[in-house]
Amino acid sequence: MSYNNVKQILHGGDYNPEQWLDCPQILEDDLRLMEEAHINTVTVGIFSWSTLEPQEGHYNFAWLDKVFDEMEKRNGYVILATPSGGRPRWMSQKYEEVNRVDEYGRRHHHGFRHNHCYSSKIYRNKVENINTILAKRYGHRKSLIMWHISNEYSGECFCDQCQENWRKWLQNKYKTLEALNAAWNMVFWSNTITDWNQVVPPSPLGENKVHSMDIDWRRFCSDMTIDFFEHEIKTIKEITPHIPVTTNFMAEGHSTNDFIPLEGIDYAKFAKSLDVVSWDSYPDWHNNFEPVSKTAMKTAFIHDLYYSLKNKPFLIMECTPSCVNWHTLNKSKRPGMHILSSMQQIAHGSDSTLYFQIRRARGNSEKYHGAVIDHDNSNENRVFKEVKKYGEMLLLLKDIKGTKKQSRVAILIDWENLWALKRENAFCRKNKRYFQTLQEHYNYFWENDIPVDLLTKDKDFSQYEIIIAPMLYMIEAETMNKFKDYVKQGGKLVSTYFTGLADSRDVLYIGGWPQQLQELFGIKVLELDNYFDNEYNEIVYQDKVYQTKQYQSIIELHNATSLGEYQKDFYAHTPALTVNAYGNGQAYYMAARMKDDFLHDFYSQIANQYKQKYVICDQEVSVQVRFDDQYNYCFIMNFSEEEKKIEITKKSTDIINHIDIEGKIILNKYETKVLRIKKDTMFNS
The missing domain is CATH 2.60.40.1180 (Golgi alpha-mannosidase II)
Incomplete structure (x- = not known):
């Protein structure tokens, strides 16, 4: 059966029977308790390689066969993972090249997980072999609805094979050393490259101040991750073309009071290789630094992003019914929060609530991570009862599976732009906060129940009545012209400070702010000022005074109309907020970083009509x-x-x-x- 034919919301999650093969009664209890909790789906095999292939070329599938048999007896579903996220020790011992090399040139030993070299031909061959065996053995099973490819891709490798692939990637992009030197501005600091073998990744042992090189390295690492994924699915797609593939995207930032998408991989580009987007959702509920509603807004932003990547329902591949084990402080979900946070997943476009994990592990780093079945093996504890109640509710919501969402407002998001802003040392190292700034603009719409898509610059703009594009630091002529066409046709575009300073190489525009942007916004950006955290300017907008923070662009008014002016500093009484009538639409420029009170009042003026009235x-x-x-x-x-x-x-x-x-x-x-x-x-x- 394909996932596309499933008529209900998936409820279940990561199941690890290989950890309990010496406890047959536990495995029987699992089946009984899963049925009671209305679990209809299990994800198996994610870190099972050493059980599937305990010795090279020797396999053990009996335990996995039984999982399929038992789920099919219950008309349940199986999501089968490829095991590449955690290779067996015998492989690391016999084939050293499968282990990653760090930026200091140190070859890592076997350990943790997802630390393999993406370039290793041996590792790719071993992955292809086990995936082929799994696809041939289980591809025909009626309970198989989806392939979960590896697990939580991340990281980078600096080994010789990766460095060679890095040079090939650059040769394919730039063709000649002359073009590479020009793109990277290598005449600076006498860095000119005269031989392709001189090209090595940015590293603390060598060159790490060439910004264009660093952006390309980030692109390369992201592309290598996607290339490895494409290699994984090649045989699987040939053997089981009817079974869709996914992998679990992530969010990060708990230690900094943030909750944002993973920064290291261009998920917008990665999503094109997936049949279904899925992600692992672990908000820091009940924290001591923000109200629950603020945590909910940040989580909603990521839900909406992962829906928008393919503009269709996604899956929650992992979440917890209670607590995690890796925050600084791991707080249990309060009664009612599990159902509320799970309903939020469905409301924003998920067709699943899948947990990590079905049963708590009995040892090592995940033995206290939340689970449906706790160490007490009971159906009487609070968490199990809430999971069961939620499972009963999902049975009543089966008609929602596959339903859609629609937005008239979009916020533009760009991973490469993030990498460039984080790499740039100028202005202030710590407070660029690109993804967090997108959330600040998103907040008004979430609070006022106005649906929002998170849009990438390659998508069609025409279906949106408002597009918000904050801090678009790197921008090419193609995107500028696309913005002009969008506004000319009647759209409303909002942009901000930091927009339009560099091209896609992170090389600055000569002659100041690009002419296309000057024409569109009716202004010229002259300068970008930066304040310490305890400093602020003020602007007057609609007879109210608002404080700025951190960044203030100084602009010159051309054809635009000033809607608000600075009140302090050497640029007092100059424009801080402008609007330009361009064609049938309007282009707004927000010159300063503003607080929530201003963003609320500003967006209420241009977006109030999109509120639902129900x-x-x-x-x-x-x-x-x-x-x-x-x-x-x-x-x-x-x-x-x-x-x-x-x-x-x-x-x-x-x-x-x-x-x-x-x-x-x-x-x-x-x-x-x-x-x-x-x-x-x-x-x-």
Whole structure:
């Protein structure tokens, strides 16, 4: 069976029976408890290579056969992983080249996971061999619905093979040394390259101050990751063309109070190789640095990003029903939060809630990571009961699987732009905060229940009425012209400080701010000023005074209209916010980094008409909509610590409680209501 034919939301997660083969009663209990919790899907094989192939060329599939047999008895589903994320020790011992080399030239020993060399021909051959065997053995099983390729790709390698591939990658891109030297501006500091063998990766042992080189290295590492993935799926696609493939994308940043997409891989580019996008969602709920609603906003941003990458439903491949084991402080989810956070996944476009893990491990680093089945092996503990209750709710929501979302607002996101901003030492090393700035602009729309897509510059702009493109530091003529066409046709474009300083090589534009941007925005950017964290300027906008922070562009007004002016410093009374009528649309330029109060008031002026009117609520109650040809499915979620009074203005059906509902109701702390509304009453686009 293909995933595309599954008619219900997937509920389950990572299952590791190989860790319990000496405990047959535990394996029997697993099946009983999974059935009780309405688990319909297991993901198996992720780190099972040493069990599948304990010695080179000697295989053990009996335990995995049994997983398929038992799931098929229960009409369940299997997501089968390729095991390349954790190779067996015998391979690292016999074939040293499969181990990565770090930036200091040190070959690593076997250890941890996902530390293989992407270039190693031996490793690629070994991966192809085990994947071929798995595809031939299990590709025909009716319970197999998807391939989970490896696990949480990340990292880089500096070995000789990777360095040779790095040179080939550059030769393919630049063709000649002259072109490479020009692109990297290598005349600077007498860096001119005269032989391809002189080209080595940026490293603390050598050159690490050539910014264009560093951007290309990031591109190369991302491309090598995708190339390894493509190698993994080649045989699988040939043997099982009807079974889709995915791999689990990530988010990061808990130690810095952030929660943002993984920075090291261009996921927009990677997503093109996937049939289905999936990701591992581990927000830091109940922290001590922000309200629950702020954590929910950051999480919603990433959900919307992973939906937008293919503009279709994604999967949550991992989340936890309780706690994790790797935050600085690992706090349990409070009662109700598991269901609320899981409903948020579905509301923003996921067709699954899959956990890491089904049963807690009994040893090593993940023995205290949350799980459906705890060490007590009981169905009576709080977490299991909440998972079971959620599983019962999902049975009632099966019609939502495959439904869509639609947005009229988009925020532009660009991984290469992130890499360039982080690499740039000028202005301030620590506070570029590109992804975090996108979240700050996203916040107004989340609080006001206006759906947003996260857009890459290669996508079609025409379906959006507002596009927000903050801090687009690297920009090419093609994108500038695309912006001009978009605005000319009636779109509203919002851009900010840091936009348009460099081209895709991270080389600055000669002659100042690009002419295309001057024409579009009706201004010229003259200078970028930078403040310490305890400093601020002020701007006046619509008779209110707002504080700036960190960055202020100094601009010269041409054809644009000034909407707000600076009040301090040597550029007092010069424009800080402008709008330019261009064709049938408007181009806004926000010259300074602004706080939430300004962003709220500004976006309320240009986007207020996109608010949905079906539910009247406050900013801590999130309303998200998915739809099919007949119905809108409205998720109303209370991300606050108290009950909320809300008003539902149209008659609808509460799917979970089997009642019709309209008017004023109470939404309890952490409660979610899922409403079904006939299509002609709302969002009929």
